[in-house]
Amino acid sequence: MITIKDIARTANVGVTTVSRVINNHPRVDPVTRERILQCMRDLNYYPSALARNLSRSQMNVIGIVFPEGVLVIWGANNYFAPTLNGVAAAANELHQSVLLCSNDVWSNVPNSFSSLLDRRCDGLLLFGMPRENDLTPVLLRSGFPFVMVSDMSEDKRVASVDIDNVAVGRMATQYLLEHGHRRIGFVTMVTGYEHYNWSLNRFRGYRQALEDWGVGFREDYVSPILTSKDRSWKRFEHFLEMDPQVRPTALFCMEDESAVDGIRYMQERGLKVPDDLSFIGVNDLPEDAITGPGLTTIWQPLDQVGSQSMRIVHKMVRGEVGRDHRELLPVKLIERGSVRAV
Known part of the structure; x- marks a missing residue:
């Protein structure tokens, strides 16, 4: 298992310097910072969220990760638009800021996740996750708080808010x-x-x-x-x-x-x-x-799925719910005229 000492040795710096980079301390030479971040990416090292929270105050920022292409068209999308509206309403209620994450998270997980850590997100909401992906295992190993939105993962360790x-x-x-x-x-x-x-x-x-x-x-x-x-x-x-x-x-x-x-x-x-x-x-x-x-x-209830996902990841960051918290919200049949009896 890669540790902070391995990063320090590979980057030829002290453990204290690596710790400062992880916690985004301003007193680190930019060239040294980039060398340390590159070592972290090369060695697939992701600092534990618990350790990071112990060493810094929360930033009240939740990252939102979308699949490729959705950020361009989300306003016209009948799923993402109401769900994101629910996220935004809950974020406002909880005094949280949101960070829309670039879609290269899917194609370049190590670099993208290191970037999220460097930006000091407290947690993540994941939209449109395919069943087979590289991001979920990385997040589970890191201990970083995250919730899968409208997706009940088959992995019981993954927090999810969805319908049945x-x-x-x-x-x-x-x-x-x-x-x-x-x-x-x-x-x-x-x-x-x-x-x-x-x-x-x-x-x-x-x-x-x-x-x-x-x-x-x-x-x-x-x-x-x-x-x-x-x-x-x-x-x-x-x-x-x-x-x-x-x-x-x-x-x-x-x-x-x-x-x-x-x-x-x-x-x-x-x-x-x-x-x-x-x-x-x-x-x-x-x-x-x-x-x-x-x-x-x-x-x-797409708006409720979004708002509840934001509330859960907020509680997760604060240690009020477990990292495996899962919720299913109710649905309702709407009868109109497109089905006839035969």
């Missing part, structure tokens, strides 16, 4: 089953459902509901994974090309954006919703109510 996505998958599928549907398709993101915990869990809930009702699972009832050259509507073309005698009578779209796109696509090709094909989604977007015939969906 397995239950959401079951709820949506069971609603269709209760309306007589037995040929139920599952519409994933264009990249599939396996990359993120939330999407995989919604798929698991879909499978569980089918099994509970004695309905067989069909691989061809899951929308195909698309390439970067494909248009997103090809997910729905897949179902439209099937024999009408075996084509799904209902589609469970794991996010409302897909459901709204699917309704429009089917209507443009002469199908009636819900007479020919029923739809159910997840989120309850503002446009759901005005999308003819009105999308039946499962509402999730």
Whole structure:
């Protein structure tokens, strides 16, 4: 295990100098500071959050890490915008500042994490984490406070605030089953459902509901994974090309954006919703109510997910909750006109 003494020896400085760099002390020569930081990056050394908090006062700054591309379009994103609004409201209430972290955290974890430490963030909120990533293990080893937002990690050591996505998958599928549907398709993101915990869990809930009702699972009832050259509507073309005698009578779209796109696509090709094909989604977007015939969906409290995530990481920094604190928030079925009984 790499220690502060190893960093000092490699950088040819004293332990006190390394400690000053870790705690951002101003009385360190810039060239020496950079040499020490480079040694920390080269050796994958991340100071323990506990040790850092003992040696300095808290800065009341929480870092927010987004996946690639979201910082550019977050204002138009139906998931990140309300969730971030909740984060901002709680931060204001708790007198916390937020630092939006660059998306190269994903591609260059050692350098990016060292940069976060150097900027003296007290904790992190992680958005859109893929199931397989390099950042979570680094954070766990370091002891740095962090919460995964809208993502219940399979690793029980990871603090998370989310909804129960397995239950959401079951709820949506069971609603269709209760309306007589037995040929139920599952519409994933264009990249599939396996990359993120939330999407995989919604798929698991879909499978569980089918099994509970004695309905067989069909691989061809899951929308195909698309390439970067494909248009997103090809997910729905897949179902439209099937024999009408075996084509799904209902589609469970794991996010409302897909459901709204699917309704429009089917209507443009002469199908009636819900007479020919029923739809159910997840989120309850503002446009759901005005999308003819009105999308039946499962509402999730995105603003509350954001605000509670901020409160939890704030408590974590102060030692008031454990680093493995996990919360699931309630959801609600919103019935409109996109599902018919068969």
